[in-house]
């Protein structure tokens with residue numbers, strides 16, 4: 001059963017991260033969507049409307065509806081290797097095309113972004129309670145941090161329960177995860193967080209095969225583009241919060257990403273995906289300066305709400321919340 005009227009154009013963009021039937025051992029604790037569920041979702045979309053298949057350009061598909069009724073776009077974030085190794089062959093089988101949002105830091109000297117470092121350390125190395133303890137000890141040891149802030153980031157019950165009502169749109173987070181995000185976004189600045197998380201990463205993560213298993217390479221991205229898929233820009237560093245990442249820094253980071261993508265693909269993508277859904281004035285003006293025509297957000301929430309054209313603020317539904325029969329799906333529909 002479909003919720004959508006069959007004659008009014010509307011766009012639904014689904015956001016995916018890790019997809020595996022069986023993840024490689026080194027990533028086995030990373031939260032992921034089962035490949036079989038992914039295939040089921042594609043088939044549901046196909047029966048409810050039109051799924052992007054590359055027969056028109058992506059910007060035309062997004063901005064100028066060529067079909068009546070609902071149309072669907074599958075989008076994949078964060079330069080992940082499973083997108084070229086697992087997702088692309090599946091899309092080929094289903095005769096649809098995807099939009100892959102690529103951040104470029106991993107293509108410089110085998111680097112990891114702090115986003116992926118925190119994702120791996122949070123879920124792969126320790127039990128979550130232990131992770132919060134080790135994170136706290138690392139901050140105490142490595143950062144110059146006031147007694148007052150140190151008290152705020154201590155993983156004790158009253159601090160954790162104080163975060164219960166934060167991030168109300170992200171229903172699947174535990175209170176401990178909310179507390180960690182509060183530390184990251186509200187207490188520590190980008191630099192301090194990156195310092196703490198990278199020193200934990202060096203100490204506890206074996207990095208030998210990790211980079212190769214985690215990230216797609218430049219030639220993987222070239223193969224996706226050659227196969228008719230779309231590549232979207234997604235910043236270079238992938239900041240996770242506007243704190244400590246503002247002003248010209250945003251523009252420079254966007255330009256660096258554009259340049260690396262242009263050099264790799266032979267063209268600059270005309271669409272952008274906000275890293276972690278961050279949407280601020282700095283991003284709005286930087287994207288305009290850099291010549292992007294449309295931009296995807298993460299979910300329906302944003303760190304700060306700014307007034308931009310709808311094309312620069314396209315909502316997405318997380319694959320974990322994807323349910324075509326649910327009324328809550330309507331929050332993610334773009335009336336373009």
Ligand SMILES: [Zn+2]
Pocket residue numbers: 077078234238274275276
């Ligand atoms: Zn991302």
